[in-house]
Amino acid sequence: MSLRTDRLGGAEVVPFPRRRAPGAAASDRESRLPVLIVLHQESSTPGRVGNALRALGHRLDIRRPRFGDPLPETLQAHAGAVFFGGPMSANDSEDYIRREIDWIEIPLREQRPFLGICLGAQMLAMQLGARVAPHPDALTQIGYYPIRPTAAGQALCPDWPAQVYHWHREGFELPPGAELLAEGDDFPVQAFRAGSAFGVQFHPDVTYAMMHCWTTRSYDGLSAPGARQRHHHFADRAVYDVAERAWLDHFIGGWLAHRPALAQAAE
Template sequence: MSFRSLSVGGANLVPFPGRTPGATAAHRDPLPVLIVLHQESSTPGRVGNALRALGHRLDIRRPRFGDPLPDTLDRHAGAVIFGGPMSANDSDDYVRREIDWIEIPLREQRPFLGICLGAQMLAKQLGARVAPHPDALTQIGYYPIRPTAAGHTLCPDWPDQVYHWHREGFELPTGAELLAEGDDFPVQAFRAGHAFGFQFHPDVTYAMMHCWTTRGYDGFGAPGARARHHHFADRAVYDVVERAWLKQFVDGWLACRPVLAQAAE
């Protein structure tokens, strides 16, 4: 199943709607957010923290280990597919099922966020190519991004550099709006209606960074990768802005929910 015929033209590309202060608290039981993770030890990190702070429960699923995905998002406020060491090009059944499943939030126009692998899955669902850098470059550590005019309109105060851990990138899907760009991997953030894809990792907490840089030490020898000590030195410089930007993004992202979904609560 594919959703490549989806119209994601300029009519959908508008700034986040404003959220009335206390609007989330006004709902006695906000809908949960679907969380898709790819390893037994994975967590939703800072994205999960931001969602919980808004009053949302987390419905955590791991399709890789047999968890099903819902047939509709009528009972969810939105969905997030996180990263992992696998590739969106892998032939594993759960990888293909997740890519196909993204058709549901796209068709139902529900808030969807893909982070790193999740963004690559979204790009593939929309018909874009996912591939390694032609010179085998990687991004492991902090790297600069440049928000576009559309990115600034949507959500101001982007960080100058953000955290990455990936060996592949993706093209901008046809009809999608580029929100942030980079050098070696040009597409860093994009929007297609209510769906967003980030090549970078705003979800990574300090504890997660310790874990990744310990277990993933073999990645530091890859072309373009930053040495481990730079990860923590750069975090001290860039993380405060990235954390504040993420909170602002998550709040506006969930405010994109259709009126009918909100009324259902």
């Protein structure tokens, strides 16, 4: 099932609000709803994204459809949904991959906040009719690589980091009707928006512990064309992580508040 782009709502760029100060009172019921978290491996965690959501007062409704967890028929009982990454591909034929891509039609139709990270962004792009594929020269991005926010990305959320953490072999086209928020070199589409849904090719969710785990258990990936060697992951983290973490904190708060007026009026 592929979403028609006329359901995406207006493309007007509305800047994300600044994150509410810790301890500030929640003014609407949205802040009390849980956030749906979709993970793809038994040992996966929502990492720093989960930490940012908990800091805003949200509970996490963690589900793993790959291992039999159902997905809700509506997002009316959730503040939003986040689909995380994994070693699989959005092009894989497994039933759970197809079901997850089809399910993304629900937050798009209901205009609820949706965030796809790496694989999750590729699933969102595919639901919107874009192609997901490896780099034509078989290049990967494993480590830190530069990104460049577009004018729309800067207007939406300033202070983008100069480089961000990646771990992927495939990229995607900009979906029809979507707005490019950040671009890169080998993989041009790094972040995009379609209504109240956002996709990022990179991994702002990765904690220091997760980086140790990934670079140890998936060490063979570090020999792929374009991949950074393990020691560069940690050296670059010391340089770029503060900016990426600050950007994520701002982005997450604004993402949850960034719903079209139509969706808010319907509640």
